[in-house]
Amino acid sequence: MKPQYLLTNRFFVLLFFALCVLSACGGKSTPEKPVTPTIQPTDSLDLSSLSSVFDEFDTLIFADGRYQMMIPEYFGQQRSLNEHALLQYGSEKRRFYLVVIRDSRYDLSPDYNALPVYYNFVNGRLAMAMTNIKTLRPSTLEIGGYAALKGEIRGTSTEGDFFYKIAVVQTKEHFYQLITWAPEENRATYTQEMDLMINSFEIINADTNM
Template sequence: MKKVILKFVCCMLLLSTTLCLLVGCNKSSKQTTTATKKAELSKKIKSKDNICQVTVPDSWKKAKDLNSAANLQVANMAKEKYLITISESKDTFSDSMNLEEYYKIVSQNLSKSVVNSKLSSAKDLTINGQKAKQFELTGEVNKVKAGYIVTIVQTKKNFHQIITWTMEKHFNEYKDDFHKIINTFKEL
């Protein structure tokens, strides 16, 4: 049952990614792709359920239609930068579920859902004192090439997925920005 829920969440993420990128492509086709000055992280955004928050630049805005399973959604639509969090209570899983197992389920489901997927090795991290795993994924969803940074954070009560993405052509340019935002993640 829990694997079915995670598969559903992954499928919804990929469908919403495609829609966002397609809409973003149309909006930004007139924009130049030259690098701009990096914005400071100054705006705290809380999840709709007040479980977690991230800090983003002022140019990012709350979003509503990125993923129906997300409890936090923010984007810079003009630059095609997106971030969601999906928080799941540990109470919904068996007591033996741990960070490594949760990571395996999420990464396998995402890589199966992306055509020509390339999955990086996972890195072990600590984000605000919490254990985390992070990986990158590139590939195609509905013929749109995208790049993702997926971070899984384990806290006392929850597993959190922090998922950032953009068009694959911008992925390397935006990675530093994504990492800075991801590192501001905090459970409330």
């Protein structure tokens, strides 16, 4: 399937925000060679190690009560990051953002319907928009009780140097893209908060399609 380029945060002029929803795209495409994940124990991140920032976070329930996630208290709702996002929050002052996108596995071609391949699609489309790319090979873990891959990509766009934390969560019916990003110069400042956001993602309404 041919991906759409959905971007459009005014901070990222012409940055193809490839957090596109494959099932919403028409046409066909050949997937890129999958990134081979680094195999690590499949436990969720021990959030107790991040307890020092808990008091500065709010728990957000979104998408009609289906999901919850922890976000920094200074985040506000955004409306122009991605038109297919379930969640768009961030701080324009800090240029620090988060989006969550859901993609139906039933609507994907078999070429994309595997976790490493789908992760590689998301990572690859972000890489297309940048130069001087450095990629952290993804690791396996569980997020909200589901299999996931999580990695990092850094590079230069027309607006400067940025780094992204990327996670893809696989359920029976969907892939979820959890993407958060900020200026490279603030990587040390925001890495802990990014990990907390991503690893706090939960599906809380099991009666809805996951």
